[in-house]
Amino acid sequence: MTSSKRKNKKGERVILHIDMDYFFAQIEERENPQFRGKPLVVGADPKKGKGRGVVSTSNYEAREYGIKSGMPISRSYKLCPDAIFLPVNMDLYKKVSERIFGTVKEFSSKIERISLDEAYLDLSKKVGSFKEAENIGKKIKEKIFEKENLTCSIGISKNKMMAKIACELAKPKGIRVITPEKVVGIISEMGVEVVPGIGPKTKDKLRKKLKKRDPKVRDAQIFSKEELINFFGKRGGEFYEKFRGKDSSPVKEEREVKTIGKEHTFQQDTKNPRKITSIFKQLIGDVYRQAKGRKVKGVTVTCRYEDFETHTKQTSFPAGEYDERFLIKKGTPLLLKFLTQSNKKVRLIGFRVTLYG
DNA sequence: AAGTTCTTATTAC
DNA sequence: CTAACGGTAATAAGAACTT
Numbered sequence: 073m074t075s076s077k078r079k080n081k082k083g084e085r086v087i088l089h090i091d092m093d094y095f096f097a098q099i100e101e102r103e104n105p106q107f108r109g110k111p112l113v114v115g116a117d118p119k120k121g122k123g124r125g126v127v128s129t130s131n132y133e134a135r136e137y138g139i140k141s142g143m144p145i146s147r148s149y150k151l152c153p154d155a156i157f158l159p160v161n162m163d164l165y166k167k168v169s170e171r172i173f174g175t176v177k178e179f180s181s182k183i184e185r186i187s188l189d190e191a192y193l194d195l196s197k198k199v200g201s202f203k204e205a206e207n208i209g210k211k212i213k214e215k216i217f218e219k220e221n222l223t224c225s226i227g228i229s230k231n232k233m234m235a236k237i238a239c240e241l242a243k244p245k246g247i248r249v250i251t252p253e254k255v256v257g258i259i260s261e262m263g264v265e266v267v268p269g270i271g272p273k274t275k276d277k278l279r280k281k282l283k284k285r286d287p288k289v290r291d292a293q294i295f296s297k298e299e300l301i302n303f304f305g306k307r308g309g310e311f312y313e314k315f316r317g318k319d320s321s322p323v324k325e326e327r328e329v330k331t332i333g334k335e336h337t338f339q340q341d342t343k344n345p346r347k348i349t350s351i352f353k354q355l356i357g358d359v360y361r362q363a364k365g366r367k368v369k370g371v372t373v374t375c376r377y378e379d380f381e382t383h384t385k386q387t388s389f390p391a392g393e394y395d396e397r398f399l400i401k402k403g404t405p406l407l408l409k410f411l412t413q414s415n416k417k418v419r420l421i422g423f424r425v426t427l428y429g
Numbered sequence: 430a431a432g433t434t435c436t437t438a439t440t441a442c
Numbered sequence: 443c444t445a446a447c448g449g450t451a452a453t454a455a456g457a458a459c460t461t
Contacts, residue, residue, distance in 0.1 A: 126447055126448050268440085273438080273440085331452080333450065385436085420448090433460070433461095
């Protein structure tokens with residue numbers, strides 16, 4: 073704040089990443105202390121409705137059985153039938169999240185919230201060293217624990233990517249600083265999937281290109297920027313920088329919403345047009361209310377069939393504020409095409425609006 | 430040929 | 443049965459269509 077503590081030598085940034093430890097499950101443990109120490113899975117109850125969902129979060133005891141986020145609940149049940157299975161109580165998690173990040177914001181208003189349990193802070197103007205940033209990080213952890221009785225992990229480095237990697241290394245319950253001198257050394261030895269934007273598909277391509285089962289960032293450093301752009305398009309150029317620990321993306325305090333949508337998976341696949349259209353209208357209603365007062369310029373309808381094949385259809389129109397009836401009028405014909413053009417049962421339908429301005 | 434619109438693929442949380 | 447699989451949003455790329 074004061075001009076004395078403004079910048080470190082080269083005007084390098086100081087970025088902090090905070091991530092709540094196994095957030096949803098940790099909240100449930102707090103609310104129900106008798107769950108502590110036992111495997112706990114938040115997602116859905118596999119006994120009720122047979123559970124078509126996936127694991128949202130599990131505690132560390134459950135992870136010992138191989139249970140992970142994103143895994144089908146049914147599979148997690150096989151891995152550990154004795155675990156405690158809970159449905160998602162999003163309203164509760166939202167409230168807790170609001171309180172936590174309200175507290176965090178008191179340490180720095182330059183904050184980008186990524187999800188209910190994650191955020192970045194840009195401390196560049198607040199601290200003159202990484203050591204100072206670490207002290208702030210410790211205070212944040214203490215404050216959250218004092219106020220909410222919940223633990224988090226914190227990573228600090230010179231950009232968002234490295235702060236996140238530092239945080240990952242600190243988990244659970246830890247804090248970790250990666251100073252600029254250490255950045256390249258650390259990231260070089262990690263798997264390429266630590267780079268944001270490199271998921272399973274891109275990793276697979278790198279695997280083939282490098283002829284390595286488990287390519288490391290170091291291996292990927294042999295590619296020139298041109299080669300990467302050639303291979304991965306626009307993203308390739310960013311990968312080149314990221315393979316060297318560089319990431320200039322700013323901490324964005326607010327980003328604008330461009331689309332709003334809702335989807336629904338049926339408990340059982342269905343072909344019943346009345347069942348489907350009834351849900352469809354509910355979705356539109358929900359989306360309409362969430363988009364309240366905003367100008368809309370298009371709608372997209374999603375349909376996933378029983379075999380998981382997923383398609384979308386969209387229509388656009390002059391931007392304007394429309395009523396719910398208009399959205400139904402635009403969306404329904406798209407939905408009907410899906411029902412007409414195939415005999416398959418429907419697993420999921422979705423409705424999304426594209427906003428203007 | 431250029432500019433929109435539509436569709437799919439991929440990623441992230 | 444082999445199989446398993448949410449919901450929300452962003453972004454990129456390419457095809458299809460218009461002007």
